[in-house]
Amino acid sequence: MSEERNRPATDADRGQVNTAAAEVYESFFVPALFGQFAEAVLDHADVVAGARVLDVGCGTGVVARAAAARVGAGERVVGVDPNPGMLAVAERSAPSIEWRAGTSEALPVEDRCFDHTVSQFAAMFFTDRREAMNEMARATAIGGTITIATWFGLDRTPGYAAMVALIAEELGNEAADALRAPFVLGRPEDVRGLVDPIGHDVRLTESSGTARFASLADWVHTDVQGWTLADLVDDEQEVALIARAEQDLARFVSADGSVSFPAPAIIATVVVDRPD
Numbered sequence: 001m002s003e004e005r006n007r008p009a010t011d012a013d014r015g016q017v018n019t020a021a022a023e024v025y026e027s028f029f030v031p032a033l034f035g036q037f038a039e040a041v042l043d044h045a046d047v048v049a050g051a052r053v054l055d056v057g058c059g060t061g062v063v064a065r066a067a068a069a070r071v072g073a074g075e076r077v078v079g080v081d082p083n084p085g086m087l088a089v090a091e092r093s094a095p096s097i098e099w100r101a102g103t104s105e106a107l108p109v110e111d112r113c114f115d116h117t118v119s120q121f122a123a124m125f126f127t128d129r130r131e132a133m134n135e136m137a138r139a140t141a142i143g144g145t146i147t148i149a150t151w152f153g154l155d156r157t158p159g160y161a162a163m164v165a166l167i168a169e170e171l172g173n174e175a176a177d178a179l180r181a182p183f184v185l186g187r188p189e190d191v192r193g194l195v196d197p198i199g200h201d202v203r204l205t206e207s208s209g210t211a212r213f214a215s216l217a218d219w220v221h222t223d224v225q226g227w228t229l230a231d232l233v234d235d236e237q238e239v240a241l242i243a244r245a246e247q248d249l250a251r252f253v254s255a256d257g258s259v260s261f262p263a264p265a266i267i268a269t270v271v272v273d274r275p276d
């Protein structure tokens with residue numbers, strides 16, 4: 001949370017990418033990593049046909065799109081994100097879904113108008129997580145669910161632990177922080193602490209996942225150009241990173257040149273209580 005930092009939040013802390021990075025995020029990161037969790041998050045939330053769903057920190061919209069397919073035509077699915085580049089990609093990919101600019105801390109939605117509020121891999125970037133949880137509870141019907149997905153820590157994600165170390169050595173700590181930020185809610189107790197105060201029947205699950213990239217160059221390119229590093233790394237530095245990755249990260253490469261490593265997630269669901 002911002003109040004726990006000793007410096008102002010950066011774009012990396014807040015997960016804010018530029019417009020070009022949002023395009024790379026959708027084309028490369030979603031198929032390599034994020035997309036595989038969308039159905040698990042909706043299953044955990046108990047989203048069924050006819051439900052109304054809010055996706056907070058929707059990014060380019062992978063969960064909202066899966067929700068729209070599941071709830072059926074004409075049902076209400078809304079995606080909220082503060083990043084204009086992410087929302088532009090989301091709008092283009094699914095014009096029939098309602099996309100709104102806004103933050104989790106001040107959700108641009110009415111009270112109690114969703115059966116399920118979901119948020120996949122975004123809570124790490126909220127500037128005030130407690131307020132964000134209160135807002136999600138306000139948006140959700142009493143008895144509805146709120147579901148949060150976060151990454152397990154770098155200690156459980158060997159590919160990114162190695163990539164962070166490589167980037168720290170090649171480009172310094174500020175650049176490495178951009179890839180550390182997604183892992184700051186990496187323990188089940190961190191996520192339980194968020195959902196516990198707003199309801200009952202908390203369920204926490206470990207969801208196994210696998211990061212899969214076509215090659216080492218593809219992995220480096222995705223991390224650099226599809227995330228907040230895009231503003232910190234120039235083309236020459238990206239080429240140097242790829243060369244260094246060929247030496248240091250070879251253990252993640254299969255015989256066909258593709259890359260894979262475990263990327264497990266924590267998924268937590270809580271049933272929303274009536275406010276006191």
Ligand SMILES: C[S@@+](CC[C@H](N)C(=O)[O-])C[C@H]1O[C@@H](n2cnc3c(N)ncnc32)[C@H](O)[C@@H]1O
Nearest residue numbers: 014015034057058059083103104120122125126
């Ligand atoms: C790693 S992306 C995840 C996007 C999407 N949920 C997915 O699974 O592909 C994190 C998203 O959180 C958004 N975000 C950052 N701060 C936020 C805030 N305060 N409120 C809502 N979303 C926020 C970012 O703009 C970004 O789109």
